[in-house]
Amino acid sequence: MGASFQNVRIIPHFEQGATGGFDVHWAITGVSGAVTFQVLVADNPDGPWSPCLEQPTNQLFALNVGRILLNQQELQYFKVQIFSGSLLLATSQSVTPRSQLDRREYLVYREMLRRVHLDFEKTPGSNPGYLLVRRIFGDKCQVCCDELLGTPVSNECSVCYGTGIIGGYYPAYEMWADWASEAPAFSDTETEQPGPIQEQQAQADIFPYPTAHSQDIWVDRGTGYRYRILRVGHETFEGAPISQNLAMIRLPAQHPAYSFPLPAEYDSTGNPTDLP
Numbered sequence: 001m002g003a004s005f006q007n008v009r010i011i012p013h014f015e016q017g018a019t020g021g022f023d024v025h026w027a028i029t030g031v032s033g034a035v036t037f038q039v040l041v042a043d044n045p046d047g048p049w050s051p052c053l054e055q056p057t058n059q060l061f062a063l064n065v066g067r068i069l070l071n072q073q074e075l076q077y078f079k080v081q082i083f084s085g086s087l088l089l090a091t092s093q094s095v096t097p098r099s100q101l102d103r104r105e106y107l108v109y110r111e112m113l114r115r116v117h118l119d120f121e122k123t124p125g126s127n128p129g130y131l132l133v134r135r136i137f138g139d140k141c142q143v144c145c146d147e148l149l150g151t152p153v154s155n156e157c158s159v160c161y162g163t164g165i166i167g168g169y170y171p172a173y174e175m176w177a178d179w180a181s182e183a184p185a186f187s188d189t190e191t192e193q194p195g196p197i198q199e200q201q202a203q204a205d206i207f208p209y210p211t212a213h214s215q216d217i218w219v220d221r222g223t224g225y226r227y228r229i230l231r232v233g234h235e236t237f238e239g240a241p242i243s244q245n246l247a248m249i250r251l252p253a254q255h256p257a258y259s260f261p262l263p264a265e266y267d268s269t270g271n272p273t274d275l276p
């Protein structure tokens with residue numbers, strides 16, 4: 001099967017001081033080796049296209065790309081390309097942030113997204129965290145190659161973090177979450193004995209971009225707990241995603257996902273602080 005795109009999604013950048021930017025997220029299939037991506041932008045659906053990224057990226061997203069929009073209702077068009085080395089494997093369809101929505105729907109949708117974004121970050125009870133998107137293609141881990149033959153994976157593997165693919169996960173993506181009901185109360189992972197633990201399920205709502213998948217991990221920045229995502233439900237507006245609901249289980253303290261690096265945090269004096 002050849003490389004192809006499952007989806008390409010564009011959302012306006014909501015951060016202050018980044019007017020006109022867009023976040024571009026994509027999902028691909030049919031790829032086994034290491035690949036990189038370039039994002040192209042154009043003012044018209046027929047081009048001319050110009051590359052957004054100085055260097056092709058190996059992430060599944062590109063942040064704050066596009067041209068400054070002087071007229072907020074103007075559209076930009078994006079394409080994503082997959083490369084293996086310098087060989088072009090596939091180019092996506094051209095997509096706009098408006099997607100299938102007509103102009104009126106898009107303006108409503110953009111406002112809904114903006115509010116959802118604010119809600120997750122500003123509402124009491126919202127929890128700062130990270131989404132770790134699991135790598136499903138790339139180079140196989142040489143340390144754990146036995147795992148691919150069915151023998152147990154090394155919990156200490158800092159090459160693939162137990163996924164069998166080098167790197168394990170994409171870099172932590174800031175993702176706030178709202179516990180759907182009550183925040184789960186768990187015993188401290190520090191004092192836990194190694195071995196099977198009672199399955200501890202939790203539900204949380206998160207922003208709709210990027211798309212979370214089962215087997216991805218959500219990190220609660222407050223407690224440091226890592227949760228494996230079991231199922232993802234989507235709330236939509238006219239087919240466009242508004243939020244994602246995650247059904248998750250907490251991972252035991254000895255799981256390799258706990259050693260996956262997270263961005264450094266800084267205290268009020270600007271010094272890095274250790275995450276739990």
Ligand SMILES: [Zn+2]
Nearest residue numbers: 141144157160
């Ligand atoms: Zn490994």
